[in-house]
Amino acid sequence: MKKMPKALLFDVFGTVVDWRGSITREAQALLAPQGHALDWDAFARDWRSRYQPAMERIRSGARGFVRLDVLHRENLVETLEAFGVTGLAETEIDHLNRAWHRLDPWPDAPSGLARLKRGAIIATLSNGNIALMVNMARHGDLPWDAILGAEVARAYKPQPEAYLRSCEALALAPGETMMVAAHNSDLVAAAATGMRTAFVLRPEEYGDPQHEDAQARGRYDIIADDFHDLAEKLGIAAN
Template sequence: MTVKALLFDVFGTVVDWRESVARQARTLMEPKGITADWTGFADAWRGKYQPAMEQVRRGGRDFVRLDVLHREGLTEVLKQFRITGLPEPEVDHLNRAWHRLDPWPDAVPGLVRLKSQFILGTMSNGNVALLVNMAKAAGLPWDVILGAEPAQAYKPMAQAYLISVDWLGLTHGEVMMCSAHNSDLLAAQACGLRTAFIARPTEYGLRQDRDCKAEHTFDVVSESVLELAHQLGC
């Protein structure tokens, strides 16, 4: 292959957002006597993600950082779960739970191996501050932060992928998009990028019914970041 850079989807592919958000909500709330289905809380909050971004994609509002969309979604989910009375600093702290997500066990060792031969970067809908803070907290060895905020466009808009390739000074075929989401890879593939599917069949829990496997033809199909490193000769 002529691939020189690997760009990763982050939420779900590299980090376990569901259990991380649930754990942080539980840690904040339960000492206050507030109990809930915290994985359900995380799922409900994540459920606000795509509809909020779609408003931006369709031109219904100007581009705003994901932190802003997360904060708006959190306000709705707190109401849905009838959680009231949290001081604003605590709500803001909870909103930044997305800055503190835990990596899947294979992610960091796999990325370290890949970094020995490839440029590593994000191709995420997360904003730059979110991704930088997450990298520091989780030990993610990115060379560069790319994606929605630099491109001012949310995936799967072509602009998100194409501007990232341009910023690296590479051709489309020299960049491989790595993701646990079939639709993400199809969008990257349509832009001329190479593609690698990384299976995360429990991203949404044990009853996950989508993205459990590669559903299309991609350049590489793997079960983990470590396996991807092995397949790419690292």
């Protein structure tokens, strides 16, 4: 193992928190009592599937930067329509949209992050906006040193500016930092900016062993089973 990175920068949706399980539960909790009988897991996946295309309009310059909360809400309206859900109050749509602020962490994440924090700065490098990340951290006991990423950088991953400006905010060179993600495309883009990389396996993100992110497909500095395994491989003791 080379020298300890000075900062570990984390992808969040899927890497730190279980968006699929949490959104499935929140959608069912709101809509089932109103008589809707949907495939809740499909509902969650549909909503999530509109995420990359919505950001792509911003990455391409077709639209100016707006926060992820705004994109999530526009996408939710489309998903509700696709599933034939009508008649929700605006406040109910807002409440469901804020389910992204209440995503549950993977079981190892709170204690694993606390452990990793003893060895390096830990910060978010997510496409989620600051308010979303702050509320999620308070909900899930995620002890971030800083909330960085898209809103601070005014650029969405995988644009290089999203990574470079997050490192710069910490006054660190990319090579002094490590990107931690459960997604190959994120790590490939981070590595291209000079960041070191750690792939964390999250097989339950999609629950599909055929999914492209079910295994590491690039050459990464570390491949880990969870955050405690990552700490182990970085040489950060459990206590």
